Amino acid sequence: MPNDGVPRELLRRIRLVVLDVDGTMTDGRLYYGAQGEAFKAFDVRDGHGLRLLQLYGGVKLAVLTGRRADLVEQRCRELSIDHVVGQSRAKGAAIERIAADLAVPLAETAFMGDDVNDLPALRKVALSCAPADAADEVLREVRWISLRPAGRGAVRELCEVLLAAKTGWPPPEPEPLPAG
Amino acid sequence: MPNDGVPRELLRRIRLVVLDVDGTMTDGRLYYGAQGEAFKAFDVRDGHGLRLLQLYGGVKLAVLTGRRADLVEQRCRELSIDHVVGQSRAKGAAIERIAADLAVPLAETAFMGDDVNDLPALRKVALSCAPADAADEVLREVRWISLRPAGRGAVRELCEVLLAAKTGWPPPEPEPLPAG
Amino acid sequence: MPNDGVPRELLRRIRLVVLDVDGTMTDGRLYYGAQGEAFKAFDVRDGHGLRLLQLYGGVKLAVLTGRRADLVEQRCRELSIDHVVGQSRAKGAAIERIAADLAVPLAETAFMGDDVNDLPALRKVALSCAPADAADEVLREVRWISLRPAGRGAVRELCEVLLAAKTGWPPPEPEPLPAG
Amino acid sequence: MPNDGVPRELLRRIRLVVLDVDGTMTDGRLYYGAQGEAFKAFDVRDGHGLRLLQLYGGVKLAVLTGRRADLVEQRCRELSIDHVVGQSRAKGAAIERIAADLAVPLAETAFMGDDVNDLPALRKVALSCAPADAADEVLREVRWISLRPAGRGAVRELCEVLLAAKTGWPPPEPEPLPAG
Numbered sequence: 147m148p149n150d151g152v153p154r155e156l157l158r159r160i161r162l163v164v165l166d167v168d169g170t171m172t173d174g175r176l177y178y179g180a181q182g183e184a185f186k187a188f189d190v191r192d193g194h195g196l197r198l199l200q201l202y203g204g205v206k207l208a209v210l211t212g213r214r215a216d217l218v219e220q221r222c223r224e225l226s227i228d229h230v231v232g233q234s235r236a237k238g239a240a241i242e243r244i245a246a247d248l249a250v251p252l253a254e255t256a257f258m259g260d261d262v263n264d265l266p267a268l269r270k271v272a273l274s275c276a277p278a279d280a281a282d283e284v285l286r287e288v289r290w291i292s293l294r295p296a297g298r299g300a301v302r303e304l305c306e307v308l309l310a311a312k313t314g315w316p317p318p319e320p321e322p323l324p325a326g
Numbered sequence: 327m328p329n330d331g332v333p334r335e336l337l338r339r340i341r342l343v344v345l346d347v348d349g350t351m352t353d354g355r356l357y358y359g360a361q362g363e364a365f366k367a368f369d370v371r372d373g374h375g376l377r378l379l380q381l382y383g384g385v386k387l388a389v390l391t392g393r394r395a396d397l398v399e400q401r402c403r404e405l406s407i408d409h410v411v412g413q414s415r416a417k418g419a420a421i422e423r424i425a426a427d428l429a430v431p432l433a434e435t436a437f438m439g440d441d442v443n444d445l446p447a448l449r450k451v452a453l454s455c456a457p458a459d460a461a462d463e464v465l466r467e468v469r470w471i472s473l474r475p476a477g478r479g480a481v482r483e484l485c486e487v488l489l490a491a492k493t494g495w496p497p498p499e500p501e502p503l504p505a506g
Numbered sequence: 507m508p509n510d511g512v513p514r515e516l517l518r519r520i521r522l523v524v525l526d527v528d529g530t531m532t533d534g535r536l537y538y539g540a541q542g543e544a545f546k547a548f549d550v551r552d553g554h555g556l557r558l559l560q561l562y563g564g565v566k567l568a569v570l571t572g573r574r575a576d577l578v579e580q581r582c583r584e585l586s587i588d589h590v591v592g593q594s595r596a597k598g599a600a601i602e603r604i605a606a607d608l609a610v611p612l613a614e615t616a617f618m619g620d621d622v623n624d625l626p627a628l629r630k631v632a633l634s635c636a637p638a639d640a641a642d643e644v645l646r647e648v649r650w651i652s653l654r655p656a657g658r659g660a661v662r663e664l665c666e667v668l669l670a671a672k673t674g675w676p677p678p679e680p681e682p683l684p685a686g
Numbered sequence: 687m688p689n690d691g692v693p694r695e696l697l698r699r700i701r702l703v704v705l706d707v708d709g710t711m712t713d714g715r716l717y718y719g720a721q722g723e724a725f726k727a728f729d730v731r732d733g734h735g736l737r738l739l740q741l742y743g744g745v746k747l748a749v750l751t752g753r754r755a756d757l758v759e760q761r762c763r764e765l766s767i768d769h770v771v772g773q774s775r776a777k778g779a780a781i782e783r784i785a786a787d788l789a790v791p792l793a794e795t796a797f798m799g800d801d802v803n804d805l806p807a808l809r810k811v812a813l814s815c816a817p818a819d820a821a822d823e824v825l826r827e828v829r830w831i832s833l834r835p836a837g838r839g840a841v842r843e844l845c846e847v848l849l850a851a852k853t854g855w856p857p858p859e860p861e862p863l864p865a866g
Contacts, residue, residue: 168730175837176733177357177717179725182760185359190348190393191441191461193356213730220362261731262856281731283856297355316442316463357537365539370528370573371621371641373536400542477535496622496643537717545719550708550753551801551821553716580722657715676802676823 152273152290157311160205160273162250163196164241165301167211167218169260170277173297186217189297195305196225202317203309208244210234212263238266258304260284260296275304332453332470337491340385340453342430343376344421345481347391347398349440350457353477366397369477375485376405382497383489388424390414392443418446438484440464440476455484512633512650517671520565520633522610523556524601525661527571527578529620530637533657546577549657555665556585562677563669568604570594572623598626618664620644620656635664692813692830697851700745700813702790703736704781705841707751707758709800710817713837726757729837735845736765742857743849748784750774752803778806798844800824800836815844 168174172186199205208229209215209222215232222230229248234240237259245252256273257264260280265287268274274288277300285291290307292300309315348354352366379385388409389395389402395412402410409428414420417439425432436453437444440460445467448454454468457480465471470487472480489495525531532546559565568589569575569582575592582590589608594600597619605612616633617624620640625647628634634648637660645651650667652660669675708714712726739745748769749755749762755772762770769788774780777799785792796813797804800820805827808814814828817840825831830847832840849855 174730175727176730176761177725177727178757178761180756180760184725185357185364187355187357190354190356194441194443216360217358220360221356221358261734263734365537365544367535367537370534370536374621374623396540397538400540401536401538545717545724547715547717550714550716554801554803576720577718580720581716581718 154311156273157308159254160256160308162206162248162255164208164210164244164257166259166264167209169296170258171301188221192301193225195302198317199305199309203312206248210237210240237264238270241267241270334491336453337488339434340436340488342386342428342435344388344390344424344437346439346444347389349476350438351481368401372481373405375482378497379485379489383492386428390417390420417444418450421447421450514671516633517668519614520616520668522566522608522615524568524570524604524617526619526624527569529656530618531661548581552661553585555662558677559665559669563672566608570597570600597624598630601627601630694851696813697848699794700796700848702746702788702795704748704750704784704797706799706804707749709836710798711841728761732841733765735842738857739845739849743852746788750777750780777804778810781807781810
């Protein structure tokens with residue numbers, strides 16, 4: 147796993163993971179019908195990883211998007227992600243509020259994003275992350291880059307790296323597992 | 327065909343094939359609209375292979391998913407897959423029940439899955455299978471790995487390998503064939 | 507263009523092109539919602555090629571699918587494909603009827619398909635065609651194989667090859683063109 | 687960035703960018719349901735680039751499609767693209783009208799398109815552009831070719847190249863940014 151260069155101590159310290167949506171949890175495709183955006187495509191193994199990270203790693207999860215959050219809410223409910231922040235035009239300020247609301251310091255927070263508007267938030271957290279296919283400006287700055295692209299395993303790999311440092315991966319007793 | 331290492335005798339013995347859905351019959355994308363998951367994308371040639379496996383190989387089919395099964399049911403009806411088990415959090419126990427219900431011993435059962443929550447079921451069957459793009463933990467354990475990824479031919483290849491061992495592939499009289 | 511081996515005279519003779527749908531006009535993905543199959547994904551440049559083939563090449567078009575045709579009809583109307591045959595389980599017999607209905611001999615007919623159930627029809631026409639990602643059994647038999655996969659340019663390339671032999675490609679006066 | 691060969695002076699001069707939709711802003715897939723075309727898939731980073739090009743580059747935007755525009759309108763509203771021209775069968779004439787309506791000379795206009803029916807418009811503008819996966823006939827003629835395919839960053843790259851020549855890329859003060 148490509149956590150070379152990220153000290154295990156930092157990985158173990160992370161207690162909050164915040165995720166951008168489009169281009170991070172999805173592959174960036176926005177499906178529009180006549181009434182506007184109609185759906186988003188998430189990855190089943192990303193979801194499974196997030197559930198395991200909560201259950202076995204004790205990590206809190208939040209979602210931070212510059213767009214409307216309604217297409218995200220159902221998926222976040224399934225994944226027990228309570229903190230969903232939409233319509234955010236200033237992600238740097240937003241991630242400070244999220245961390246404060248969840249009572250986790252930014253020094254124990256990770257954020258994954260893919261585009262230049264994610265940079266202000268990425269610069270504030272202890273562990274800045276990006277999918278393999280993020281914008282060059284993001285890839286140049288973040289601390290950890292997934293080997294996998296957005297919506298196709300980038301989030302899952304982060305979950306595995308964190309769990310590997312915290313409790314071991316895969317979890318020792320894989321059954322019964324929640325739906326991913 | 328990459329059935330090297332799987333004895334032909336084992337392939338011929340298989341009378342029940344059980345399939346995971348997301349990441350096995352589909353490419354793992356979960357399409358969410360405002361009302362939750364809206365649809366899944368199956369592969370037409372996977373479906374055609376399953377129909378041929380039933381008709382010419384006399385193999386029973388079942389589907390086992392950790393998620394809701396309603397988006398799967400219509401497709402399964404088309405493919406004459408009667409046994410659909412959803413919401414399963416303990417796939418090891420579930421596959422034992424499926425095999426018992428269909429009166430086929432696990433020693434004559436194959437299961438294809440792609441993620442760590444499939445491992446308990448994969449460990450119970452005689453022929454454990456995975457798509458080419460399954461999680462590493464699964465790829466390390468299964469007996470047979472498709473050359474093709476999930477939702478893009480992995481299931482079809484399994485059907486071909488089984489039919490090749492049982493009656494020959496492609497079936498000698500390809501017309502009339504049912505819709506795939 | 508990869509029409510090497512297909513005599514120009516044969517290409518010029520073709521007056522009817524019949525197309526399979528799933529895995530030929532689409533990439534083979536079947537999108538299912540709670541009410542069954544919900545939509546199909548066609549390629550805009552395939553469509554544009556078909557319009558040009560009708561207008562400049564004087565070629566008739568038909569569609570032949572083993573599945574329900576309702577999701578195809580709207581697209582076919584747009585492309586002025588009048589002859590749409592669905593629910594066909596015996597494509598060999600069906601293509602004979604299509605050619606008879608349209609008063610074009612099979613010796614002047616092309617068919618593109620991707621799976622073993624297309625073989626009976628492929629064997630009856632003068633110009634059998636397949637997308638680059640067709641099943642091996644089909645690739646072994648057909649006369650012409652596109653360099654491009656299904657739903658991503660395979661149909662378009664056939665249109666170009668036929669028009670190149672008939673009247674030249676691209677058409678000399680590209681404006682005004684119909685919507686693709 | 688692959689703006690080699692395009693003089694920086696030309697890039698700086700561009701005050702209007704006109705975009706084809708299918709195969710340029712999207713990957714060319716047309717999703718059809720029983721009622722006809724149901725939705726299109728846009729790219730979130732393309733959208734973000736267009737917003738930045740308007741805000742920081744002062745560039746006007748328009749969309750020109752040979753197909754119905756209703757599935758495009760909602761996305762264009764989000765991106766503040768006021769000028770949407772649909773049902774255009776003669777794109778050469780249409781781009782002249784668009785430029786006249788927006789009071790920008792064609793010598794200061796860019797157009798990106800992917801297929802032969804875009805050629806008449808591409809030939810009229812000062813900066814003709816194409817995605818990496820455009821039709822060969824288009825790739826042979828245009829002045830600038832993106833390294834990225836349609837619907838996966840081609841439009842974004844054009845925005846970056848233009849902004850890099852005009853004001854620098856990325857914009858110096860990335861927060862607050864509008865939703866992409």
